[in-house]
Amino acid sequence: MDWDQFDLSPKIIAALKKADIKSVKEVLNLSGADLQRLMKLSSADIQCLLKTVSHTLRRNSMLTALQLYQDKNHFTSQHQKLSLGCSVLDNLLKGGIPVVGITELAGESSAGKTQIGLQLCLCVQYPYKYGGLESGAVYICTEDVFPSKRLQQLIDQQHKLRADVPAEIIQKIRFGNSIFVEQAADLDTFQQCISRRLSLLLARGMARLVVIDSLAALFRCEFGPAQSALKARYLQTFGAQLHSLSTRFRTPIMCINQVTDAVSESEAAQCSCRVEGSRVTPALGITWSNQLLMRLMVSRVSLPGHPPGAASHCAGSTRTLSVIFAPHLPPSFCYYTVQLEGVKGIK
């Protein structure tokens, strides 16, 4: 750490070097009294050091809420959201997925989570004007093979799904080129993937969406109930790393999660599951919920005449997308179907 670049008196700089304090973090981790003892300076000098160091770290960091509200810059504005490609779904989310933060999509199997994930990977590549972020996507698979055939189907049908976008713009986008698929079947590979490959791709601006399908699969087999503390530590570390990447590169992170049965009434009520006949709660517990900005749940609606739980193979089976919690949205839901061209909401 080059202390000379700070606006400090030479006496303080000499004391810092002598006490072998190497970073701003070390300075702030020590209390005022500890610093006095270590550096043998008076308390006035220590206060001066702390203030200067804090100023340098937090230079120009204040914004008023009015400035946030009036910010129209595509890259920094809070109003910029990632569209889902369907106006009904976007209306439910008041624009789409927020660009900074971890959004979770939980639901039973075959409810449509992967479909929404794939659709987002295509939506992110559109220009800002059409709700995209003009960049690619990283898709991290943890259990199944990446559904490339389905992706190809969706790419071929984009003109049908996105009728609002002129055909020449759709044709110009090379969808397949900008989707980076990573396989991470265990925790260590996942850790490597996040800390190395992901930060590289995001730093180069090649991707502005990360879809993780699914996080629960990594934890299902390896952790018994006795190792809950270790599991919690992993979850907190992953959550913090993803959060930090999302903030630094203003990239939405969509985590697909599975559900488990809710053991008690209160657990089910906590995630406000209004789906009839099902008492499910997202997996990974409160440790993971604490890392999230927004939680969405999808489920199949059992149609009258079909026995509940029977997988309905007709193409138009209805599903619900509900907002469980979000700082800017009320709890609400809407219906959608999975068509050939993608996920479309029903008014």
Added chain:
Amino acid sequence: MQREVGTLPLAPALRARLAAAGFQTAQELLDTGPCGLSKEIGISREEALEALQVVRQECHGDAARPAGGSGATRKCTALELLEEEQTQGFIITFCSALDNILGGGVQLTKITELCGAPGVGKTQLCMQLAVDVQIPECFGGVAGEAVFIDTEGSFMVDRVVDIAAACVQHCHLIAEAQPEEDLRKALETFSLENILSHIYYFRCRDYTELLAQVYLLPEFLSEHSKVRLVVIDGIAFPFRHDFEDLSLRTRLLNGLAQQLIIIANDHKAAVVLTNQMTTRIGQSQSTLVPALGESWGHAATVRLIFHWDNSQRLATLYKSPSQKESTIAYHITSHGFRDVQPPAVTHSTEGAEPNPRKRPRTEEEKQ
């Protein structure tokens, strides 16, 4: 000038050295001067200068106050404190049930901690308070400004706009019902843009940035003297990962709490912190408890725990020096934090409108 060295407000180690070197009165210290002092007892020149400054202040204070007593600490009677406390402002939350159990609202000069599971409404209440602190005095507010320190990135300005618009609307309705000149004048400056421009937003991405920001807060609050609310949303998030050494975390949190208490007192501001919940595994079942450990529980003066009961949101006052423990229900509407139903007029109020500054009578008296 004849003050004994042992009665001066110096560090005990320093006092011991002075006694060992043979100094007995303050006058002797002042006569020796800093260089002589530092040579005699073996401290640095800066420390000697500081010590002498303290001694000089003490003697000056003594001369000016013949009644005696240390100048460094403030002396006042409990009656004065009571009067001060009763004129203390509260920041209302627009949920009258919550205001009632808090004794009027979120109290200035105290640290209030909001704990709860994700999605229960902590950030909503913080945004509500950042708007409510700005309500003009003639409407029952404290006419202050707000500092919002965000560590999780959950501050959505669109939501604040909704809450602020509803608050302005509410005040307009009051002004229409009671046509008084000062109400109308106050409304001229109480507009959406004005409210948004007085919420100062800081985004801290890890605990080092948070610590640095809190070191800079006293200066910021001196420059912006109208700030009456400091929100840190949330305090747990940056401290719950990345800490191999938990004792370091406890030390940093304690230091943070001390600084916040000083800030709350010196600048007459309310400090509101939000905390996460974590699972504590007991003998036969697991319960949700506030995160950051047992010692953190002592940091806040008032602790509110938010939780669910089936689909009703509840708030429990868990810790308060003056109010009893109670639970109320609340709603979060598109306008913000609200009661579950319109507040019933209780027979314990005097006058037309319950005065939010009076503490509600306890139930035991009636029975």
